Amino acid sequence: MRLRFGLQARYLVGMTLVLALVAGLVVVLMARQTALQDEIDRLGGEAVRSMASESMERRGTAMAQQLSDALANPMYFSDMQAIGDIVSATARQPDVAYVLVFDRDRRVLHDGSLDITRYGQPMEDPLAARAASGSGPLVQWSDQVLDVSQPVRVGGETLGGVRIGYSLKQVRGTQLKAAQSLRGHLATLRERQSQLLIGLLVVLGVLLLAIAAYVQRTVIRPIRQLSEATRAIGSGDYDASHLVSRRQDEMGELVRSFVDMNARIAQHDRDVRRMAYTDALTGLTNRLAFRESLDHRLMLLRGAGRELALLFADIDDFKRVNDTLGHEAGDEVLVQFAHRIRATVERLGGDDALLARFGGDEFVILVQDGQVREVASALAEQLARDLGQPLVVQGRQVFLGTSIGITLFPEDASGATALMKNGDVAMYQAKMAGKNCYRFYSRAMDQAVERRVRMEQELRGAWERGELSLLYQPIHRLSDRKVVGAEALLRWQHPQLGSVPPSVFIDVAEHSGLIEIIGPQVLRTACAAAARWGAGLAPSDLPFVSVNVSARQLHSGDLPELVAGCLRDAGLPASRLHLELTETAVISDEAHASALLSKLHRAGVRVWLDDFGTGFSGLSHLRRVPVDGVKIDRSFIADLQRDPDDLALTTAIIAMAHSLGITVVAEGVEKEAQADLLHERGCDLAQGYWFGYPMTSAEFDQLLR
Structure with missing residues (x-):
């Protein structure tokens, strides 16, 4: 098609400029993102080193204090065996480089070795002077070790002190691994975000091109035909096939775009009607459509001498799933249950069977093929067996089951409302019978409901009448x-x-x-x-x-x-x-x-x-x-x-x-x-x-x- 610098051409130029501007913004954002992640890498490394240093100081100070308390009595009584046991146990820790116990004259009493090779020797290392003269816990750092010292006192008398040296080689190796891991994660994140931004740019470009194509097809239409077509659409007539134009200018394009719009409106109307009668979560027939179908079937069956069975199924203990695993897990359970029920109904329910989600965790089934009582019994028994199998939800096995109530038309009721009430009563009796089973409706069930209502009435005021009392079971x-x-x-x-x-x-x-x-x-x-x-x-x-x-x-x-x-x-x-x-x-x-x-x-x-x-x-x-x-x-x-x-x-x-x-x-x-x-x-x-x-x-x- 010949491109003129009209509305279409201007729109394409405008979209191209917008796309170029967005691409420039994405490039700037990616550069800024790289600089930000480099700064995060630096700060993260500093944080790792700071936390490791603080952790070693706290650990060393605590260990020095424990050794000081443990060595007080052995040093006071010159019990070298006890001193050696305490020092050797500490020196065996993997990151401890040395443990030195020294007396008032800064001479080594024990160094953790079996033969105490440094016994009586003065401490001459660069950290010894401050360690020996300190009046409290002292932490010193060198290139190779972290030295923590603590005086050993009995009462107010200083007997000497203890020094623990921690090797920094392992700590630095751990810090290096943590920093490398952090850099690796940041690099992966940078790559993912770059891919995301590029993907967004591509999607945006595709979207802009699609919008441009859509506008090209729909903006230019013959305005003189729109009034008649609009009135037809307003009355529900979506047949716009008579709108035809062979013109190649904007007016011709407008006519053809209007035909396309009309088709879309018609499809949307059909989708809305379908959505009104379909459960959004499971894709089954919903409550509204089920009730209309039930009313229609009952009207056809009246006087024809045929039967219909309604199965009312409720998931057992479904509330526990929502309470413990969350509503998303509950939705997943409903979808899996719907798939199992649909498969069983398609296999055993007959050609005219109808399955619907009635609301919440309730499902209803209509059966009217063959001997409906036998078909309903076999279907309910198989459903109880299939739905009693465990479900896998969020990686966990969930055992639920279902309780099913069955009622028959016209044996139990002749109207839709009474039939559904009877199904609900029968389902409740199935729950009372132990759950994951089925029960047929009977007149006696209404009496059971009445008894429950009566029990509730009798329970009111039972305490005041002295009917309720407490017993106490011993706990040993x-x-x-x-x-x-x-x-x-x-x-x-x-x-x-x-x-x-x-x-x-x-x-x-x-x-x-x-x-x-x-x-x-x-x-x-x-x-x-x-x-x-x-x-x-x-x-x-x-x-x-x-x-x-x-x-x-x-x-x-x-x-x-x-x-x-x-x-x-x-x-x-x-x-x-x-x-x-x-x-x-x-x-x-x-x-x-x-x-x-x-x-x-x-x-x-x-x-x-x-x-x-x-x-x-x-x-x-x-x-x-x-x-x-x-x-x-x-x-x-x-x-x-x-x-x-x-x-x-x-x-x-x-x-x-x-x-x-x-x-x-x-x-x-x-x-x-x-x-x-x-x-x-x-x-x-x-x-x-x-x-x-x-x-x-x-x-x-x-x-x-």
């Missing part, structure tokens, strides 16, 4: 099997329901928020009971009480104030109260938990991590969160004698916790052999039926006596 010290404390356990004796298991009503209290009312009452009662225990016993023999604290209480933020008030009202010392929290409760918001626990720790309250070893946290979090103890979960203790893996893991937890100064408690000890194994591995405390069943406060007080 394994070294002497002595009772040192007790764990407060909440029990519910309902007038009609009888004894309600804690695993049932505490879960209800957690999900309903009632735990925030019951928790402070439990803490207050346990503190008051502990204050009455062991009257007449020595203070060192008084037991502690441990109380479980829920995640809701920890996250509320007022836990330290609540604990302080309970201790004050009961007159119980803070050291006799231990709070137990789960790993997930602590690490779900580690910074917040660390601040609260530090406040409790300063007040003297001990903090334990309960059910340790079952979460995702690992021992790394123990270094960042102030805890005093961990309780090994009973699942590891149960198979301690039969399972070598449980024994090895328990032993490792004990060893690593002790290395951090953390007390280890084992729960669920039911056999003497378990207690003996734990004692051999160094476990500190234990509780379980072997030591004692939960008992009332009065019975525990009698046990102490």
